Amino acid sequence: MSQTISDKLFTIRFKCDKVSHLTIKDRDVCIRCTTKDCNFFCPADVYEWDKKQKLTTVAFENCIECGTCRIACPSDNIEWVYPKGGYGMSFKMG
Numbered sequence: 001m002s003q004t005i006s007d008k009l010f011t012i013r014f015k016c017d018k019v020s021h022l023t024i025k026d027r028d029v030c031i032r033c034t035t036k037d038c039n040f041f042c043p044a045d046v047y048e049w050d051k052k053q054k055l056t057t058v059a060f061e062n063c064i065e066c067g068t069c070r071i072a073c074p075s076d077n078i079e080w081v082y083p084k085g086g087y088g089m090s091f092k093m094g
């Protein structure tokens with residue numbers, strides 16, 4: 001039986017810091033962004049445009065550290081650093 005992405009993500013463990021390792025640099029840039037690419041390229045659904053508050057929410061606790069958002073935001077508006085030592089993701093298997 002083939003595994004879904006959700007099945008595979010279930011094999012990852014997270015230890016969350018209280019402070020986000022992902023930062024939106026400039027909220028106004030997101031307001032002007034017409035494509036909201038971050039809502040689509042992140043495999044862990046970390047970014048979501050909140051229409052009401054007019055900001056990009058960042059669920060950094062779900063980040064699997066793939067690094068895509070370092071290069072994929074068309075306006076280079078996401079600051080990405082590795083989580084502090086001892087925090088972040090680890091694999092249950094392999």
Ligand code: SF4
Binds near residue numbers: 024031033036037
């Ligand atoms: S983070 Fe980048 S892709 Fe996402 S809404 Fe802001 S400017 Fe657009």
Ligand code: SF4
Binds near residue numbers: 042043046062066070
């Ligand atoms: S590093 Fe990957 S998983 Fe983490 S927020 Fe960026 S795109 Fe999503």
